[in-house]
Amino acid sequence: VSKQTVLVKFSKPRSRGYDILAGGGLLKDFGKELARRNGGVSPFVFSSPRVWRLHGKALKVSLEKAGFKPAFYLVPDGEQNKNFLQWSKALQALAAFGQGGAKKPLAVLFGGGVLGDLGGFAAASYKRGIPFVQVPTTLLAQVDSSVGGKLGIDYNTPRGVIKNLVGAFAQPEWVLADTQLLQTLPQRELRAGLAEAIKTAVLFDPKLFAFLQRNVPALLRPDPALLAKVVAACARHKARIVGRDEFDTRGARALLNLGHTFGHALESAAGLRWRHGEAVALGLCCACDLSKKLGLSKTGLPEVEALVRAAGLPYRVPGMDVKKVMAAMSEDKKFQGDLRFIVPLRLGLCRGVSVKDRAHVEAIVQERMASSAGRAHG
Numbered sequence: 001v002s003k004q005t006v007l008v009k010f011s012k013p014r015s016r017g018y019d020i021l022a023g024g025g026l027l028k029d030f031g032k033e034l035a036r037r038n039g040g041v042s043p044f045v046f047s048s049p050r051v052w053r054l055h056g057k058a059l060k061v062s063l064e065k066a067g068f069k070p071a072f073y074l075v076p077d078g079e080q081n082k083n084f085l086q087w088s089k090a091l092q093a094l095a096a097f098g099q100g101g102a103k104k105p106l107a108v109l110f111g112g113g114v115l116g117d118l119g120g121f122a123a124a125s126y127k128r129g130i131p132f133v134q135v136p137t138t139l140l141a142q143v144d145s146s147v148g149g150k151l152g153i154d155y156n157t158p159r160g161v162i163k164n165l166v167g168a169f170a171q172p173e174w175v176l177a178d179t180q181l182l183q184t185l186p187q188r189e190l191r192a193g194l195a196e197a198i199k200t201a202v203l204f205d206p207k208l209f210a211f212l213q214r215n216v217p218a219l220l221r222p223d224p225a226l227l228a229k230v231v232a233a234c235a236r237h238k239a240r241i242v243g244r245d246e247f248d249t250r251g252a253r254a255l256l257n258l259g260h261t262f263g264h265a266l267e268s269a270a271g272l273r274w275r276h277g278e279a280v281a282l283g284l285c286c287a288c289d290l291s292k293k294l295g296l297s298k299t300g301l302p303e304v305e306a307l308v309r310a311a312g313l314p315y316r317v318p319g320m321d322v323k324k325v326m327a328a329m330s331e332d333k334k335f336q337g338d339l340r341f342i343v344p345l346r347l348g349l350c351r352g353v354s355v356k357d358r359a360h361v362e363a364i365v366q367e368r369m370a371s372s373a374g375r376a377h378g
């Protein structure tokens, strides 16, 4: 039997690049930009009731002024709706919209990270993928989730709901982050978004870290111009990493999980009472503790906890079940043996470590959970 090998060659191994526009007040020019970048076909807008009530009119006006007749579909708010049923309904809405037209429609994702992940996954799966534009409306979505092309939904398994278990990679056409929209965002959501910005600063950017230290009160006011600087800086870092590791197979993207091994475990142990960013903030503190415990940094970067505290984010949580947190962490990494963490060596320099001795990790969680000095959530 002769064996033949056929090589499938791709001329472009990676997706094309794309623009991320960040600034206060950009939404009013969205229609014009869309026409310029993507032509005259009216888009299909996904949003959520809350975002639509607050900012839907502005989006519609902007699109109509540019000659579009947009259709829209609202996905109910909340992580509990980032599920199979809502994804399926979103697909039905797309199918109804697309009736008769052979051309692939363009989707616009106008909302927070939940909407972006779910609507994006609908776009990535409908007709094997239609183009979409991200218009993130939470700080978390602007600094993190709208960039990088990870899309998906949480999925119910016999072991419970697993976050982001089902999804796809697909990059947006472009991203428009209008920081003016964050004026209506509740303080708690703003703080949660800042946590991912702090993460990015610890990973890559001591200057951004100092900027955050200086400007926390103004950022939380919230000041659109300062926020635009943070969004642009975070997007630039994420874009660089994603460009090197689009499909999360080369290790570069793993860095972005700083604070997330602890964070995800805390999130699942606490259920939906926590915002993702809050868990990440506490996770960042734990990652610093681990760095100190493993002797990878002398001080354990106390400035990180200080910034987390200044941002009003949780750095200690009394009354959480340590066993539950540890179980969630092991579940998360069940098939990979040792626990993997990203830890900071100093500001702007982090690396991955494998931890065999779970007692180290448990001791850190224990310390962060046991103290009654911190802020409680729930």
Ligand SMILES: NC(=O)c1ccc[n+]([C@@H]2O[C@H](COP(=O)([O-])OP(=O)(O)OC[C@H]3O[C@@H](n4cnc5c(N)ncnc54)[C@H](O)[C@@H]3O)[C@@H](O)[C@H]2O)c1
Pocket: 048, 050, 051, 054, 077, 078, 079, 082, 111, 112, 113, 114, 115, 117, 137, 138, 139, 140, 141, 144, 145, 146, 147, 148, 149, 150, 151, 163, 164, 181, 182, 183, 184, 185, 186, 189, 192, 276
């Ligand atoms: N794809 C990725 O790379 C990535 C990265 C990080 C997080 N995520 C996902 O993002 C999700 C969290 O996103 P989130 O923090 O944006 O939460 P979210 O989407 O639930 O939004 C939080 C709340 O704010 C409301 N809201 C949105 N914009 C608003 C505005 N301008 N004014 C007032 N209210 C507004 C929403 O309706 C919602 O009630 C999680 O599901 C997480 O898994 C994805």
Ligand SMILES: [Zn+2]
Pocket: 144, 196, 260, 276, 280
């Ligand atoms: Zn995150």
